[in-house]
Amino acid sequence: MTQVHRKDDRPEGTFHIPLGFASWDVNRVTLGIAGASVLGFLYLPIVVLMIFSFNSNPITRLPLTEWTLKWYDTAFSNEVLLIALANSVIVGAGAVAICLVIGVPTALALDRYEFPGKAVLRRFVILPLTLPGLITGVSMLAFFNMMGVSLSLATVLIGHGTALTAIVVTNVFARLQRYDRRIEEASADLGAGPLRTFWYVTLPNIRSTLIGSSLIAFTLSFDEIPVTFFLTGRDNTLPMYIWSTVRRGITPEINAIGSIIIAVSICLLLVAVFIMRGEDRRSGPRRARQAK
Amino acid sequence: MSPIVRLENVTKRFAGNVLAVDDVSLDVRRGEFITLLGESGCGKTTTLRMIGGFETPTSGRIYLGDRDITALPPYRRRVNTVFQDYALFPHMSVEANVGYGLKIARASRSEIAATVAETLRMVGLEDKSRQLPHQLSGGQKQRVALARALVRKPEVLLLDEPLSALDAKLRAAMRVELKHLHEQLGLTFIFVTHDQTEALVMSDRIIVMHEGRLVQDGTPTALYDRPASPYVAGFIGASNMFPARVVAVNGGDIVARLRGSDVRCRANGRTFREGSDAIICVRPSKVAILEDEASLPEGFSVVRGVVRDCLFHGDSYRVEVDIREAEPFMVDVKLPDDVSHAVLPVPGSSIAVAVNPAVVTAFLAEEAW
Numbered sequence: 001m002t003q004v005h006r007k008d009d010r011p012e013g014t015f016h017i018p019l020g021f022a023s024w025d026v027n028r029v030t031l032g033i034a035g036a037s038v039l040g041f042l043y044l045p046i047v048v049l050m051i052f053s054f055n056s057n058p059i060t061r062l063p064l065t066e067w068t069l070k071w072y073d074t075a076f077s078n079e080v081l082l083i084a085l086a087n088s089v090i091v092g093a094g095a096v097a098i099c100l101v102i103g104v105p106t107a108l109a110l111d112r113y114e115f116p117g118k119a120v121l122r123r124f125v126i127l128p129l130t131l132p133g134l135i136t137g138v139s140m141l142a143f144f145n146m147m148g149v150s151l152s153l154a155t156v157l158i159g160h161g162t163a164l165t166a167i168v169v170t171n172v173f174a175r176l177q178r179y180d181r182r183i184e185e186a187s188a189d190l191g192a193g194p195l196r197t198f199w200y201v202t203l204p205n206i207r208s209t210l211i212g213s214s215l216i217a218f219t220l221s222f223d224e225i226p227v228t229f230f231l232t233g234r235d236n237t238l239p240m241y242i243w244s245t246v247r248r249g250i251t252p253e254i255n256a257i258g259s260i261i262i263a264v265s266i267c268l269l270l271v272a273v274f275i276m277r278g279e280d281r282r283s284g285p286r287r288a289r290q291a292k
Numbered sequence: 293m294s295p296i297v298r299l300e301n302v303t304k305r306f307a308g309n310v311l312a313v314d315d316v317s318l319d320v321r322r323g324e325f326i327t328l329l330g331e332s333g334c335g336k337t338t339t340l341r342m343i344g345g346f347e348t349p350t351s352g353r354i355y356l357g358d359r360d361i362t363a364l365p366p367y368r369r370r371v372n373t374v375f376q377d378y379a380l381f382p383h384m385s386v387e388a389n390v391g392y393g394l395k396i397a398r399a400s401r402s403e404i405a406a407t408v409a410e411t412l413r414m415v416g417l418e419d420k421s422r423q424l425p426h427q428l429s430g431g432q433k434q435r436v437a438l439a440r441a442l443v444r445k446p447e448v449l450l451l452d453e454p455l456s457a458l459d460a461k462l463r464a465a466m467r468v469e470l471k472h473l474h475e476q477l478g479l480t481f482i483f484v485t486h487d488q489t490e491a492l493v494m495s496d497r498i499i500v501m502h503e504g505r506l507v508q509d510g511t512p513t514a515l516y517d518r519p520a521s522p523y524v525a526g527f528i529g530a531s532n533m534f535p536a537r538v539v540a541v542n543g544g545d546i547v548a549r550l551r552g553s554d555v556r557c558r559a560n561g562r563t564f565r566e567g568s569d570a571i572i573c574v575r576p577s578k579v580a581i582l583e584d585e586a587s588l589p590e591g592f593s594v595v596r597g598v599v600r601d602c603l604f605h606g607d608s609y610r611v612e613v614d615i616r617e618a619e620p621f622m623v624d625v626k627l628p629d630d631v632s633h634a635v636l637p638v639p640g641s642s643i644a645v646a647v648n649p650a651v652v653t654a655f656l657a658e659e660a661w
Contacts, residue, residue: 182379185346188366189373190393190444200392204383 046262053255071252072260081257084241091157091228091237092221096214098161103168104210110169111176129166133226136163141230151233159227164217171213175206212272219265294358295319296480297343297448302352304338312338314504315352320448325474325481327491330501331527336484337376337452339501343482344373344450356447372441373450377457378433380425386412386436387421393444411439414473431462442477451483455490467493488528492516500524516575518560522655525573532574534617535657538564548572548654551616553595557652569657576610576622578651581637582644595621595645599637611637613645621645 056066075081109115110122128136140159141151149155183205187197225239232240238261242254297320304313313335320326328336341347343354345366354362361369372393381389387408394404412418415435425433434454441449451470455463471494474481485491491498492512500508500515500523508520519525522533536548536555546564548555555572564570579595582588597615608627612620623645625636637643 180377180379180382182375182377183381185366186373186375186379186381186440187392187396188346189344189371190440191367191396192392193365193367196396200396201381 049255050259050262053252053259055252058252071256075253075256075260078253080236081238081241081253084236084238085257087153087235088222088238091153091160092218094154094157095160095164095221096218098158099165099168099217100210100214102161103165103213104172104206106165107169107172107176110173112181125169126166128163129170131163133163133224137227137230140227144231151231153232153235155231155233156228156235156237159231160221160224163224163227164220167217167220168210168213171209171216172206175209179205208275212275215268215272219268222265223261295355296322296324296357297482298353298355299339299343300353300355302339302342302349302354304335304342304347305350311504313342313349316501316504316506317352318499318506318509320480320482323478323480325471325483325494325496327483327485327495327498328501329485329488329491329498329527332486334501335504336486336501340373340450340452340482340484343448344371345369370444370447371450372444372446372448373452374434374437374441374454376452376454378425378437378454380433380436380440382425385422385424386417386428389425389436390439390443392440397444407443408439411443414442415439430458431466434458434466438473442479446479448480448482451481453485454483456485456487463490470494492528500527502527519573519653521659522571522573525653525655530576530622532576532579532619532621534572534619534621536570536572536654538566538568538570541566545649546570546654550595552597553593553615555593555595555647555652556591556649557654558649559654562654562656564654564656571655571657571659573653573655574647574651577608577624579623579645579647581611581623581625582646585644588646589648591649593647593649595647597621597643597645599639599641599643601639602636609636611643613643 051064053071054067054069055064056068056070057064106121106125110118110125136159140155140162144151144155183201184197187201188194192200223239224237225243228237228240236244238257242257245251245254297318299316299318302313302316303311305311316335316339328339330336338347342349345361345364345368349362352362353360356369356371381392384392390411391404391408394407399407408421409418412421415438417432417435417439420428420432420436425436428436434457437454454470455466458466467490470481470483474494483491483494492515495512498508498510498512498515499506502523508515508524510518510520515524515528519528519531525531526533534550536550538546539549539554540547541559541564544559546557546559548557548570550572557572582594585594588594595613595615597613597620599611600614600620601612603610603612605624609625611623611625613623615621
C-alpha cells in the first residue's frame with residue numbers, strides 16, 4: 001500500500017523532490033516506475049494487437065500505415081467466424097449453468113455440514129482448476145470414447161463445466177464464510193422455512209458472488225483451447241477458429257476480433273470485481289459464534 | 293395459571309461431550325419478565341436458543357403453553373428472538389426487515405405497511421424506514437431488531453444480550469425503555485444477560501445459571517438479600533465474603549468466628565454444627581461504622597480492624613477495613629448532604645463496624661462457590 005505523507009509527518013531523511021502541486025517522495029516515484037513496468041510487461045502485447053487491428057496494412061508490421069475499421073467489417077461478415085463465436089457463447093453459458101448447479105450446493109454443503117470426507121472433498125473440488133487443461137481434455141476424451149459418447153459441443157460444455165466448477169465453489173464458499181449466518185436463524189425465527197429462507201435471505205446475500213464467479217467462469221470458458229481441442233466434434237469455438245486461422249499467418253481480422261474479445265473480457269471482469277466488492281462492504285465480516 | 297414456557301429437565305450436550313445445559317427445569321409465567329443471568333459459558337444462551345428452536349435438547353422437554361415444542365423448528369414456534377448482534381438482513385431496508393415476518397405470514401401488502409409503520413413509530417424509527425441496516429447506529433439497529441421481532445405478535449419474546457453491543461449510556465436508557473415496553477405490551481420476555489445490573493433493574497424474576505445448572509431462581513430483591521449460594525452472593529452486587537468457624541449454635545442463631553471477630557448470624561434453615569466451617573456473606577451497604585460502642589444495638593456484632601483505604605463512589609464512600617483476612621471488609625458510608633462536613637476515617641486508624649445478624653448470610657463451607 002502506498003502511504004500519502006503529509007509534509008509534517010514525512011520520515012526524516014527522505015529525499016524530497018517538489019513536483020508542482022503535490023509533494024512526492026523518491027519512494028513514490030520508484031514505486032510508480034515499478035508499477036508501470038509491470039503493467040507494461042503485462043499489457044504491451046495486447047496494446048500492440050489493438051493498434052494493429054486499426055492499421056490498414058494487411059501484414060502486421062511497422063510502420064503503421066492508414067487508420068481503418070475495415071478489419072472489423074471483414075470480421076463481422078465472416079460467417080464461419082460468427083458461427084464459432086456463437087458456439088463459444090453457447091459453450092460458455094452452458095458451462096456456467098453446470099458450474100452453478102453443481103457449485104452452489106457443494107459450497108453450501110462445505111460451509112454448513114460436517115460429513116466424513118469433507119476435507120478431502122474441499123481439496124478435490126479445487127483440483128480440476130489446477131489440473132492442466134491437457135490432462136482434463138485427454139482424460140475426458142478417453143472417458144467419452146469408452147462410454148460411446150460422440151463428441152459435440154455438448155461434450156465441450158461438460159468439459160468446461162468440470163474444469164470451472166471449482167471457481168464457483170471457491171468463491172461462493174468464501175462468501176458464505178464471511179457472512180453472518182445468524183440472519184438465516186433470524187429468518188427462521190420470523191417463520192420462514194428453509195426454502196423461503198434460502199430464497200429471501202441466503203440468495204440475495206450471495207447473489208453478487210454468483211454473478212461475479214459466473215462472469216469469471218464464462219470468460220475462462222470463452223477462450224479455452226486445450227479441453228475444447230480434445231472434446232469438440234465438428235463444431236469450432238472461437239479460440240479454435242482463431243488458432244486454426246493463425247497457423248496460416250496473423251491477419252488484421254484476427255487482431256480485430258481479438259481486440260473485441262479483450263474489451264469485452266475486461267468489462268466483464270471489472271463488472272465482476274465491482275459487484276463482489278460491493279456485497280462484502282455492505283454485510284461485513286461474519287462474527288465468531290460463541291456458545292454461551 | 294399454567295406457565296407459558298416450561299422446561300422439563302432440559303440437558304444439552306454439544307459435540308465433544310461439552311455439557312452446556314445440565315438438567316434445567318423452569319416455569320415461565322405469562323407476562324413475566326424473566327432473566328437468565330450468568331457468566332459467559334454458563335449455558336444461558338444455549339437455554340434461550342433451545343426455547344427459540346435453534347438448538348435441540350439432548351434430553352428433556354420444552355413446552356409452549358400446553359404444546360410440546362421440543363422438536364419443532366424455529367419457524368413453527370410462536371416465539372420471536374432479538375439476536376445479540378441484531379442479525380438484521382443487510383440487503384433489506386428497515387421497513388423490509390420489520391415487515392419480513394408478516395410477508396412470510398402472507399399478510400396483505402396494506403396490512404404489512406400499516407403494521408410496520410405502527411411498529412416503527414413505537415420504537416421511534418418512523419423516519420428511518422427506507423434506510424439500510426449499515427446506515428444505522430447501534431441503538432437504531434437494536435430498535436429495528438426489536439420491532440422486527442415484535443411485529444409477529446409472539447407469545448414470548450426472547451432477547452439474547454440485546455444491549456451488550458451498546459455504549460454504557462445508551463444501554464442504561466434502553467434498559468428502562470425495554471422495561472416500559474414490556475409493561476405496555478404485556479408480553480412474556482425471556483432475557484439473557486451477563487450484566488447483573490441489567491438483570492436487577494428490569495426483571496420480575498432472575499434465574500442465575502452457573503456451569504449449565506440453575507443455581508437460583510428468585511426476584512431481584514430475594515437474590516440480593518438472600519443469595520442461595522456463595523456463587524450467587526459473589527456474582528450479584530458487592531459482597532464481603534469470609535471463611536469462618538462456627539463457635540456457637542443456639543436455636544436459629546449461630547456465631548461465626550473470623551480471625552479477629554465473632555459475627556452473629558441467622559442459620560436460615562441450614563444445619564450448622566459447632567466447630568464446622570462456614571462462609572459468611574455481608575453486603576457493604578448493609579453495615580455501618582460504629583461511632584460509639586455504647587450505642588451498639590442489642591444483638592449486633594462488632595467487627596474491628598484498621599482502615600486500609602477510603603474510596604470515593606459518588607454518593608458514598610467505600611471504606612476498606614483490614615480485619616486480618618485475605619480480603620478487606622468493605623463498608624459503604626453514605627455521604628451527608630453537606631459533603632464538606634463529612635468526617636472520613638483516616639487510613640491507619642482503628643475502626644469498629646456494627647453488623648446486624650439479620651443481614652448476614654451464612655453458608656455451609658461445602659456449598660459450592
